Amino acid sequence: MQLKTLERPASTGIFPFATSLSLEPLIAYWQERVNDSNKGTAALAQAIIEQVQEATWSRGSITDMTALECGCDLVETLMLAVFPPASFQTDISGATPPFARFSFYHSPRFAEVLLNPNHTVKQPLNIDAATMEVYMTRVAYLLILEKVYGVKLPLNSTVIFTVPDYSIGLYRHYGVEFNSLFIEVRVKGEAPKLTPEQIENLGHNLHRLDIWKETLPPELFELHGFNIVHLVDVTDQEILSELKYDLLERDVLQASDRLEQIQEKLRVLFGRPFLQLGIAAYDEKKRAFVDFGRKINHSFLTKQLQNQEVSSGFRQIYARLMLERQPVVLENVETADIPEDLRQQILGIGIRSAILALLPYGDDTVGLLELGSPNVGDLDEFSLEKVTPFIPLFAVAVKRNAEDIQTRVQAIIKEKFTAIHPTMEWRFTDAALNLLEKIEDGNKNAEMEPIVFHEVYPLHGSSDIRGSSTARNEAIQGDLIEHLSLANKVLKKASEFQALPILDELKFYVNKNLRRLRQGIITGDEVNILESIKTEVEPLFEYLGTNTPELRTILTEYWDNIDPDLGILYKRRKAFEQSVTRLNDAVSDYLDEEEEKAQQMFPHYFQRFKTDGVEYNIYVGGALVENKPFDLIFLKNLRLWQLLTMVEITRRTAALKNELPMPLETTQLVLVHSQPLSIRFRQDERQFDVDGTYNIRYEIIKKRIDKATILGTGERLTQPGQLALVYTQAREATEYMEYIDYLQDRNLLEQEVEELELEELQGVKGLLALRVKVKL
Numbered sequence: 001m002q003l004k005t006l007e008r009p010a011s012t013g014i015f016p017f018a019t020s021l022s023l024e025p026l027i028a029y030w031q032e033r034v035n036d037s038n039k040g041t042a043a044l045a046q047a048i049i050e051q052v053q054e055a056t057w058s059r060g061s062i063t064d065m066t067a068l069e070c071g072c073d074l075v076e077t078l079m080l081a082v083f084p085p086a087s088f089q090t091d092i093s094g095a096t097p098p099f100a101r102f103s104f105y106h107s108p109r110f111a112e113v114l115l116n117p118n119h120t121v122k123q124p125l126n127i128d129a130a131t132m133e134v135y136m137t138r139v140a141y142l143l144i145l146e147k148v149y150g151v152k153l154p155l156n157s158t159v160i161f162t163v164p165d166y167s168i169g170l171y172r173h174y175g176v177e178f179n180s181l182f183i184e185v186r187v188k189g190e191a192p193k194l195t196p197e198q199i200e201n202l203g204h205n206l207h208r209l210d211i212w213k214e215t216l217p218p219e220l221f222e223l224h225g226f227n228i229v230h231l232v233d234v235t236d237q238e239i240l241s242e243l244k245y246d247l248l249e250r251d252v253l254q255a256s257d258r259l260e261q262i263q264e265k266l267r268v269l270f271g272r273p274f275l276q277l278g279i280a281a282y283d284e285k286k287r288a289f290v291d292f293g294r295k296i297n298h299s300f301l302t303k304q305l306q307n308q309e310v311s312s313g314f315r316q317i318y319a320r321l322m323l324e325r326q327p328v329v330l331e332n333v334e335t336a337d338i339p340e341d342l343r344q345q346i347l348g349i350g351i352r353s354a355i356l357a358l359l360p361y362g363d364d365t366v367g368l369l370e371l372g373s374p375n376v377g378d379l380d381e382f383s384l385e386k387v388t389p390f391i392p393l394f395a396v397a398v399k400r401n402a403e404d405i406q407t408r409v410q411a412i413i414k415e416k417f418t419a420i421h422p423t424m425e426w427r428f429t430d431a432a433l434n435l436l437e438k439i440e441d442g443n444k445n446a447e448m449e450p451i452v453f454h455e456v457y458p459l460h461g462s463s464d465i466r467g468s469s470t471a472r473n474e475a476i477q478g479d480l481i482e483h484l485s486l487a488n489k490v491l492k493k494a495s496e497f498q499a500l501p502i503l504d505e506l507k508f509y510v511n512k513n514l515r516r517l518r519q520g521i522i523t524g525d526e527v528n529i530l531e532s533i534k535t536e537v538e539p540l541f542e543y544l545g546t547n548t549p550e551l552r553t554i555l556t557e558y559w560d561n562i563d564p565d566l567g568i569l570y571k572r573r574k575a576f577e578q579s580v581t582r583l584n585d586a587v588s589d590y591l592d593e594e595e596e597k598a599q600q601m602f603p604h605y606f607q608r609f610k611t612d613g614v615e616y617n618i619y620v621g622g623a624l625v626e627n628k629p630f631d632l633i634f635l636k637n638l639r640l641w642q643l644l645t646m647v648e649i650t651r652r653t654a655a656l657k658n659e660l661p662m663p664l665e666t667t668q669l670v671l672v673h674s675q676p677l678s679i680r681f682r683q684d685e686r687q688f689d690v691d692g693t694y695n696i697r698y699e700i701i702k703k704r705i706d707k708a709t710i711l712g713t714g715e716r717l718t719q720p721g722q723l724a725l726v727y728t729q730a731r732e733a734t735e736y737m738e739y740i741d742y743l744q745d746r747n748l749l750e751q752e753v754e755e756l757e758l759e760e761l762q763g764v765k766g767l768l769a770l771r772v773k774v775k776l
Contacts, residue, residue, distance in 0.1 A: 014133040016218035017140055020061040021097035021104070025182040025225040026078050027052050027059070048077055061224065068104055079105055082182075082228055092174065092231035096121075098183050098223035099136040113163060113174065113231060125171060126162040134209065135159060139178050141212050144221055145202070147185045149194055153203050160238060161231070169273045173238035179228035186222040236386070239269040243390050247397040253279070254401070259298050266371070269386055272378050276300060276351065278370030279359075281398050287627050289367075300349055301356075301370055313339025317356065322365065327357035327387060331380045346372070353379040357387060359395035366398045423603040426626040427451060451681035456605075456621035457635050459642055460671040460702050463587045463649050465580060465664050466720055468612035475572035475662070477521040480529055483569035484514050486558050487537050493554050494544055506537055530568055575661035580612060583664060586656055587614040587649050594645050601641070602634035605679075613666065618642075619679055640739050646670060646723055647748050650774040654721060667718035668774075671705060672727040672736060673698055697764070701726070704761045708769070711757040717769055723749070725770045726758070733770060740772060748775055 030052075033045040051074050052058055057067040058074060068075060083093060083105075092113055094106030101121040103110065114122055123129060139155060146152045159176040198215055205211045242265055252258050263277040280299035283290045289302045301314060316339050321328060330336040331353050333346050346354060351372035359367040369391060373379055431449050438446035465471075488510045495503050513529055545555045563570040588610060595606050604620035620638055622630030646668045653666040677698060705726050708717045717724050727733055733755070743749045750773040758767040 014130055015099060015137050015140075016213065017099075017137075018219075018222045019098040019100065020063075020222065020224050021100075021226055022061050022184075022224050023058050023075075023078060023226070024060065025184055026081060029081055029182070030078065044080070048074075051077065065104070075105055083107060092233070094229050096227050096229055098180075098225060098227060099140055099178075100227075101132075103229075104226075110229075110231065113165075113172075114161070114229075122163055124161040124163055126160065136178070137209060138206060138212075139180070140223060141209075141216065143180045143183065143223075144185050144216060145199075148187060148191050148221075149199070151194075151199055153206070156206070160234065168271055170268045170271065172233060172235045172268065174231040175234045177230045177232070179230060181228070183223050183225040183227065186224055188220050188222065191220065192216060236269060239265050240389055240393075243393050247393040248400075251404075252397055252401075253298065266390075270371075270379075270383065272373055272375075274374050275378070276370075276372040278372070279394060279398065280368040280370065281402065282365060282367045283402075284364065299368070299370060300351075300372065301345065301368075313342030314345070317342060318368065321356065321358050321368070325358065325360075327355055327384060329379065329381055329384065330354040330356075332376045334376075350374050352376045355379050355383060355387060357391055359391060359398055361395045361399045366395055366402065369394050423599075423605050423624055427453070427624075452678055453619070453621065453623040453680075454678045455623055455676045456619045456679060457676050458673050458698060459618040459620070459638060460616070460673070461642055461646055462613060462615035462669050462706060463646070463653065464613035464615075464667050464669065464706055464718060465583060466667050466718075468580065468664070471576055471662065471664065472573075472612075473521050475576040476526050477517055478572040479569050480521070480526065481514060481517050482561070482571070483533065484510050484517070484529070486561055486569070487533060488514065490541060490544075490551070490554055490558050491537075494548065494551055497548050497550055498544070502540065506540070510537075534567070572662070576664075579660040579662040579664045582660060583653055583656065583666060584610050584614055586652055587666070590649060590652060591616060591645065594641070598638060598641050601637050602630070603628065604638065621676065636735075639736070640742070642670060643723070643736075643739050643743060644748075647743060647774050650721060650723060651776055654774075654776045665720035667720055668723050669706060669718050670723070670725045671702055672725055672732045674729060674732050674735075701761075701764050701767070704764060705767070708761060708767065709759045710769075711759050714759070717756065717758060717771065719771075721776060722771055722773050727768055727770070728766060733768065736770060740770070749773065750775060 027049075030045045030048045033041050034049060036042040036045060055074050057064075058078075062068065079095065082095065083091070088107050090109065091107050092109045094103040094110040094114070096103050103115060103119050103121065106115065106119075111119075116122055124132075127135075135157075142153055142155055161174045161176050162171055163174065164170075165172050192215070194215070202212060202215060243262065246252055246258070246262055246265075249258075252262075259277065259279070263275070266277055267273055267275045278298060278300040280289045280302045282288075289299065317328060328338075330338065330346070333343060333352050333354060336343070349372075352374055353376055354370065354372040356371075357369045358365050359369055369387075371379055371383075371387070428451065431451060434449060435446055488507060491503055491507045491510065494500075495507070509532065513525075517525065517529075541555055541558065544551050561569055561571075563574075588608065591608060591614065598604070599606075602620060603625045604618055605624055606616065606618050608614060608616040618638065620630075620635060622628075650666070650668050657663050657665060706718065708726065709715060710717060717726070725736055727736070737753070740749060740753060744751055752772070754769075754771040756769040756771060758769055761767065
């Protein structure tokens with residue numbers, strides 16, 4: 001090794017110990033091995049000691065660096081203890097004066113990696129000079145504690161040097177080990193005494209150099225000998241660690257500059273200064289590659305796609321990846337076995353070798369990782385070993401990015417819309433994404449785009465409780481009559497014991513209302529009568545119960561008939577409400593159960609309402625569903641499904657009649673509409689409605705047909721035990737007659753089918769109907 005006269009670089013003044021370069025500890029090492037049991041080692045040691053005896057310059061402290069120049073051979077021989085010849089060309093090791101930043105002996109790789117031309121140590125890119133000297137001071141103190149006091153404390157921190165590699169124009173990371181085996185600690189005077197408590201305190205304060213300096217003043221110690229500095233390439237580990245932290249940050253994929261930083265780290269990892277990184281996010285619901293928000297697309301392949309059709313070369317490769325679940329390596333794009341359009345696409349962006357790998361997240365695939373290089377062979381099968389460890393990191397980043405966008409989209413949807421039917425959710429998500437992009441582009445007044453679905457087919461049905469209004473009024477009337485009769489009974493009995501004019505006045509009021517109620521009930525009767533009982537009659541009953549013991553029995557009978565929660569007589573109304581609830585629940589539960597099955601035929605919009613009965617709307621069509629072809633066969637399936645469910649509802653509610661507290665019957669009605677229409681989300685009302693003047697007629701018919709009557713007879717169209725279908729065009733009847741014929745063959749409907757004309761409804765003419773009895 002050729003040596004030059006060296007000068008120690010200027011210190012920052014932080015390292016506090018006096019030091020001297022000396023070969024004495026190394027000479028002592030060889031002296032101990034003169035009588036080694038290994039004869040080869042002993043002979044070598046003897047020869048070295050003889051050389052040392054002739055080279056007086058090698059003893060004591062070396063202050064004249066030119067002495068090393070003339071004694072190069074001796075240095076080489078002495079250093080055989082530290083630098084084995086077998087690994088001299090590959091090890092990254094160097095010898096330095098105690099904690100100094102220049103090397104007087106080193107391996108070729110050490111010089112290449114860490115030394116300037118004058119053999120001074122390069123300043124690492126990641127550590128400044130002051131920080132480095134603080135670290136070396138800490139290491140020196142631990143050495144003093146071990147060699148002077150026999151106490152060894154671990155150094156928990158590891159130093160990593162990041163240094164440029166000019167051969168490839170990148171940087172690399174090296175773990176650094178300071179070996180102080182050949183350093184002697186000389187004490188000036190007497191070493192300070194250390195108690196166990198002081199040693200423990202020092203161990204708990206490794207980073208508090210002020211405490212160490214106070215306990216062990218640095219001027220009392222001198223470091224004599226040299227360090228061995230050993231470097232290990234930890235670039236791969238460091239890059240993977242940095243990638244882990246980078247990719248776990250929430251917004252890492254939301255900005256192009258962040259991805260460029262990650263790309264630079266991958267270039268270091270692969271040692272390819274021109275490596276290109278791409279990430280394509282895949283949306284399984286859309287079955288398409290999507291942006292990362294704010295119209296950011298990090299993929300260098302999908303940016304070039306003219307379409308994402310299945311027939312495209314890119315989609316063929318993606319399908320291959322999904323099938324084989326192994327990365328595709330294109331060592332030479334020009335000769336690789338890939339579709340021609342994809343080959344031209346990749347070559348067109350200057351890439352000659354590439355690796356494409358899926359990004360799996362659990363059982364899902366969230367995207368594609370793309371690595372490309374302009375040089376043939378830069379990426380090959382051996383490169384996969386470096387790819388595999390960081391694929392999960394990119395998968396997590398893509399998944400988190402998608403979840404973050406989804407969270408923001410859902411916030412907009414909750415603000416702008418009500419709960420969205422799953423079939424239509426994709427369209428509201430797209431609209432929310434578009435609004436989010438406008439807002440992030442600075443448009444503070446951006447508004448939600450219209451949500452309209454064209455060319456959808458409606459289906460409407462209802463299961464109405466026959467005579468519910470009449471039954472409700474009769475229940476109210478009966479409860480009020482019984483309530484007043486009980487009150488009148490108390491008032492009459494009270495007159496036998498109390499001569500109060502108010503009793504006569506109240507009896508007159510009660511009897512007057514009883515006479516009127518027996519003729520019928522009118523709007524306001526319920527509220528007015530109950531209000532009078534609460535404010536005038538029952539307060540008197542409280543007085544009578546306290547002051548007239550003879551009335552307590554009859555008053556107990558009165559209060560026993562009053563509902564304790566509502567404070568009114570609630571017998572017939574309770575029976576009516578319970579019956580309506582049981583019927584509605586039975587119909588709704590069955591509809592919901594069957595609707596889940598119907599969604600499997602073809603996804604569609606379903607909306608159900610409960611009143612005095614149950615009604616529902618269905619909309620089906622290709623516009624409602626993302627990436628799923630629609631055919632009229634699905635519409636026919638739903639129409640037949642609707643008839644089957646209405647027949648079953650008729651049978652179930654009829655069977656339930658005798659179990660109800662108040663026997664009630666239901667009627668079933670279906671509105672047939674063969675023409676497609678448009679529906680629009682009304683943001684002010686937070687619901688869907690038909691769109692356009694022509695389509696409004698459908699809504700009008702839907703709201704009025706429940707009261708439809710047969711032309712010339714005045715008979716209600718809907719009847720218990722029968723299924724009624726309202727239509728406007730003859731061809732609609734033809735289609736439904738085929739369904740009815742099928743249901744008759746299954747023994748679900750009677751054979752006779754009525755073809756009826758309906759009386760004109762307000763604003764609606766020309767309605768026709770089919771009516772058929774259900775076999776119960």
